[in-house]
Amino acid sequence: MTRRDFLYSSSAALFQTSRPPNIVLFLADDQRWDTLGCAGNSIIQTPAIDRLASGGTLFRNAFVTTAICAVSRASIFSGQHERTHGISDFAKPFTPTQFANTYPAQLRAAGYRTGFIGKWGVGNVLPENEFDYFRGFPGQGAYIVRDGGNESHLTNVMADQSVEFISSEDRGQPFCLSVSFKAPHAQDEATRQYVFDPALRELYKDSTIPIPETAADQYYRELPQPLRDSEGHRRWGWRFATPAAYQDAVKGYYRLITGIDKAVAQIRKALEARSVAENTVIIYTSDNGYFLGERGLADKWYMFEESIRVPLIIHDARLPAAQRGKQRNEMALNIDIAPTLLNLAGISVPSSMQGQSLLPLVRGEKTSWRDEWYYSHLFEHPQIPKSEGIRTDGWKYFRFLEINPKAEYLYDLRSDPLEKQNLISARGQSTRVKSMRESCDSWSKRLQRPA
Numbered sequence: 001m002t003r004r005d006f007l008y009s010s011s012a013a014l015f016q017t018s019r020p021p022n023i024v025l026f027l028a029d030d031q032r033w034d035t036l037g038c039a040g041n042s043i044i045q046t047p048a049i050d051r052l053a054s055g056g057t058l059f060r061n062a063f064v065t066t067a068i069c070a071v072s073r074a075s076i077f078s079g080q081h082e083r084t085h086g087i088s089d090f091a092k093p094f095t096p097t098q099f100a101n102t103y104p105a106q107l108r109a110a111g112y113r114t115g116f117i118g119k120w121g122v123g124n125v126l127p128e129n130e131f132d133y134f135r136g137f138p139g140q141g142a143y144i145v146r147d148g149g150n151e152s153h154l155t156n157v158m159a160d161q162s163v164e165f166i167s168s169e170d171r172g173q174p175f176c177l178s179v180s181f182k183a184p185h186a187q188d189e190a191t192r193q194y195v196f197d198p199a200l201r202e203l204y205k206d207s208t209i210p211i212p213e214t215a216a217d218q219y220y221r222e223l224p225q226p227l228r229d230s231e232g233h234r235r236w237g238w239r240f241a242t243p244a245a246y247q248d249a250v251k252g253y254y255r256l257i258t259g260i261d262k263a264v265a266q267i268r269k270a271l272e273a274r275s276v277a278e279n280t281v282i283i284y285t286s287d288n289g290y291f292l293g294e295r296g297l298a299d300k301w302y303m304f305e306e307s308i309r310v311p312l313i314i315h316d317a318r319l320p321a322a323q324r325g326k327q328r329n330e331m332a333l334n335i336d337i338a339p340t341l342l343n344l345a346g347i348s349v350p351s352s353m354q355g356q357s358l359l360p361l362v363r364g365e366k367t368s369w370r371d372e373w374y375y376s377h378l379f380e381h382p383q384i385p386k387s388e389g390i391r392t393d394g395w396k397y398f399r400f401l402e403i404n405p406k407a408e409y410l411y412d413l414r415s416d417p418l419e420k421q422n423l424i425s426a427r428g429q430s431t432r433v434k435s436m437r438e439s440c441d442s443w444s445k446r447l448q449r450p451a
Helices: 003-009 047-054 069-078 096-100 103-109 154-167 217-221 231-239 243-273 334-345 430-447
Strands: 022-028 057-063 113-119 133-137 144-147 150-153 175-180 280-286 312-316 326-333 372-377 387-392 395-400 407-412
Touching (some): 047 280, 047 312, 103 113, 103 175, 113 154, 144 154, 154 175, 154 243, 231 243, 243 280, 280 334, 372 430
Parallel strands (some): 022 175, 057 326, 113 133
Antiparallel strands (some): 372 387, 387 395
């Protein structure tokens, strides 16, 4: 029996459904974990995404292993750490062998109809022939899509393309649709940084966004000089340097996220209209977090929580009612997405994947889980210092690799969740620092891609 035959006939699919589930993966760009109503944000309006959480599983501690779009997306596709897949810039694509072991290639080889819409983000070659339906674009893209004399917002165009894919699905074949939004990424170097749908202009007009506690100047001054002079602080100057600029920028950022929410609602309606919603698993996440002025920074890159922590929701309509609306506190990673999708489809996870399937947690099963994980950011940029570190449930250690004098951080996340007090030289912490340094060294060597 071939893998394709097995996929259509196996009774091993989740919850003994008659056929493997359809899969829709929503990937936001630069959306931090706390910018959803279901995550406790009382200002932002995300009712459709909140409904995914109320009917599914919300992971409260989800992270990326590298906080920059190209590298994180490579990790999401491959289930591998940056040091293993070796993609640390915007130009390098997967090799053919690497791509063959990504979740879309594995699903397609096993009989899934695959679609990709939006920002590809991995390398300078678009894999148009590797999907059954491909509407990806290179680079950062633009929010305003012009067609003749008409203008549309990119998020709305992507929603329409998603509906087109779903409406043309073959009822005898499961599908996997990856929707890779540009939103809420800023339009870098542009006068207007957050180009939202004009229909949302009045949204949040009367709201006041709280300024983060760690946006105070003292936390910027505590950074090493290379971070005070970094690209992150330069972009802070574009977006958050004054109270008025902060309100304008964050409201634009929120409007872009609400635009995603409207797209999610439209796509879910298309699934229902096609009568496939009850056998479709929906995953919502982001490629990295985002600084909203904390420490005088914008964007991402560094291992502070704002940069590495992302939303993650898995909505499986086949779950028993008692398992819906749950929250999990285990540390989930972007490298877990690929093995989770293959596990959903009943496909063996390649040994090359370093993440773990999240399905046991979604099902509420007892399972052993990670108690620490490794972070790296090796992108070459004169104003973005390279870094690596280790995070556990309660502690975080990270270091900058090319800053002199040495710049290291240790935080007690339980007593100091805002990471205000660096304990790297604190009395009584020398043993912990030594242990976490050694663990970081070990992870770095173990994950290194063979020459």
